[in-house]
Amino acid sequence: MPLLVAAATGVAFLLVPFLALAQRAPWSDLPSLLRDPIVSDALRLSVVSATLATLVACAVGIPLAWVLARSDLPGRSVVRAMVTLPMVLPPVVGGAALLFAFGRRGLVGGPLYDGTGFLLPFSIWGVVAANTFVALPFLVLTVESGLRAADPRFEDAAATLGASRWTILRRVTLPNVMPSLVAGAVLCWARALGEFGATVTFAGNLQGRTQTMPLAVFLALESDREAAIALSLVLIAVSLVVLVPLRDRWWGR
Amino acid sequence: MVGSLMLAADLDVTIGPLHLDAALRVDDGEVVALLGPNGAGKTTALRTIAGLLALDGGCIVLDGRVLDEPSSRTFVPTAQRHVGFVFQDHLLFPRMTALDNVAFGLRAQGTGRAESATAAHAWLERLGLAAVAGTKPDALSGGQAQRVALARALATEPRLLLLDEPLAALDASTRVQVRTELRRHLATFGGARLLVTHDPVDALVLADRLVIIEDGRIAQQGLPAHVTAHPASRYVAELVGINLLHGDASGERTVRLASGAELTVADPLPGATVAVAIRPQALALHRHRPDGSPRNAWEGVVSDIEADRDRVRVTLSGPVPVTAEVTAAAVADLELVPGAAVWVSVKAVDLTTYLD
Numbered sequence: 001m002p003l004l005v006a007a008a009t010g011v012a013f014l015l016v017p018f019l020a021l022a023q024r025a026p027w028s029d030l031p032s033l034l035r036d037p038i039v040s041d042a043l044r045l046s047v048v049s050a051t052l053a054t055l056v057a058c059a060v061g062i063p064l065a066w067v068l069a070r071s072d073l074p075g076r077s078v079v080r081a082m083v084t085l086p087m088v089l090p091p092v093v094g095g096a097a098l099l100f101a102f103g104r105r106g107l108v109g110g111p112l113y114d115g116t117g118f119l120l121p122f123s124i125w126g127v128v129a130a131n132t133f134v135a136l137p138f139l140v141l142t143v144e145s146g147l148r149a150a151d152p153r154f155e156d157a158a159a160t161l162g163a164s165r166w167t168i169l170r171r172v173t174l175p176n177v178m179p180s181l182v183a184g185a186v187l188c189w190a191r192a193l194g195e196f197g198a199t200v201t202f203a204g205n206l207q208g209r210t211q212t213m214p215l216a217v218f219l220a221l222e223s224d225r226e227a228a229i230a231l232s233l234v235l236i237a238v239s240l241v242v243l244v245p246l247r248d249r250w251w252g253r
Numbered sequence: 254m255v256g257s258l259m260l261a262a263d264l265d266v267t268i269g270p271l272h273l274d275a276a277l278r279v280d281d282g283e284v285v286a287l288l289g290p291n292g293a294g295k296t297t298a299l300r301t302i303a304g305l306l307a308l309d310g311g312c313i314v315l316d317g318r319v320l321d322e323p324s325s326r327t328f329v330p331t332a333q334r335h336v337g338f339v340f341q342d343h344l345l346f347p348r349m350t351a352l353d354n355v356a357f358g359l360r361a362q363g364t365g366r367a368e369s370a371t372a373a374h375a376w377l378e379r380l381g382l383a384a385v386a387g388t389k390p391d392a393l394s395g396g397q398a399q400r401v402a403l404a405r406a407l408a409t410e411p412r413l414l415l416l417d418e419p420l421a422a423l424d425a426s427t428r429v430q431v432r433t434e435l436r437r438h439l440a441t442f443g444g445a446r447l448l449v450t451h452d453p454v455d456a457l458v459l460a461d462r463l464v465i466i467e468d469g470r471i472a473q474q475g476l477p478a479h480v481t482a483h484p485a486s487r488y489v490a491e492l493v494g495i496n497l498l499h500g501d502a503s504g505e506r507t508v509r510l511a512s513g514a515e516l517t518v519a520d521p522l523p524g525a526t527v528a529v530a531i532r533p534q535a536l537a538l539h540r541h542r543p544d545g546s547p548r549n550a551w552e553g554v555v556s557d558i559e560a561d562r563d564r565v566r567v568t569l570s571g572p573v574p575v576t577a578e579v580t581a582a583a584v585a586d587l588e589l590v591p592g593a594a595v596w597v598s599v600k601a602v603d604l605t606t607y608l609d
Contacts, residue, residue: 154344156344158346159305161409162335162358175346176347
């Protein structure tokens, strides 16, 4: 019984804020609020940048997870600790670190700007970079644990049939860890969608260019509460639309 | 005939407590069984030959091509060795149908989709699996899965086929049937075959030559009949000291040997020409004709007695030539000496039969 009470308290703690938000929502003004270009700009930017960040994270994160799970390279545990770091670091610190690395006078960003004129901060690519930085660990760790649980001898079997590394990854390894891969990509996407600290620090807050939904919500809270609530409801709706079907498919029993 | 030599492997590798140090040769068209208990290094040997594990020393040469030789820093990756591998628990790709599993190797090596599917279908048909072509592995029976795994390994037409305990994961009744089929399929497949097993019956039925391995070293090797008749050590005797008799079915449960003697077995015979395996420990020796007339009893003559500590191997001639293993006390009781006559009996359930 005390267990049930504790569990119910936990659920209530998670649910009550959403109910409070819904209770304060200006339902009748919602359609007009959502037609504001600030909302559509922010929503489009958030979805596009979170999706791009997830694609980048898959492109580098799956090979990284494979190396962590399968290879016997020295220093793997150090690499794993470094991969985990953005998960525990305050995102603002990550954004500042990104600025010193890829900013106009940054370690990499300086020479890059002098050479090509390309600048990461204050562009959508800055948003993608900030999103990827904080969301990549979710993908890597989820896929790595999936790979660790999968029997590596299927890869041996494929190799004896003459399959190249790439063929083995594409046709044997990834299909075997597909549930982890999907779960990792969804977590990664959801984390990127909600990213605030690193984005505002590194990419700035320019409407239509770097102002994502969480940034727009934060700004609206200062000036227009009703707009902030409307934006929050949209963010919640988008998250639910993505998470609920996947949850049933991959995480349900 | 140097040209007919297929695999010459001088294996030297250490994994944990196991130090494998064994020289293996498998000729073209030959089936060699690597026999030994779990942990003796059999699977390790196969993994080095397949390139799933690198040697510490020695070398592996297949068809004159060096695959692994640490001293010359040669190591050919698994995918380029053209060595087929049948795993103990079949390891069929779980998300592919039987047909896609068999076609996988051809597809991976660049054969077109349609051509691979046609070839894979032909292999499935050859192994009597056409009906399960569209079935996923988890819906196949153990015996079917193991045959699909064999088809998958054979589809790339490897020069050397490695089989790691191919029958160990099967239940007892399936095992006898799959063993018989495997023997037939191995006979039709060209190239060299190296089979690992801990079961002497598997080894005796399937192999042309036995290699007995103990703690990473070769204890004895030779033709099955020679090794079973003349085990070089107690270890080999315990492992393969098994009586193997050949005969024809003369009834549903009766086998007639060449001498005319008949043995009664517990289960219906699998075919017209059969082999019967009897463990030496299952044979009982008596001074007089045993009471209660067990169906399998005959009078033999002691031709040899070989003692090892408290166990004694008694070789018997007569209508059913066998070796029995009894205690030293029994030998004294029965006053067994070479030339002495003795009654031998064995229960029908202690006879294992399979197609010869």
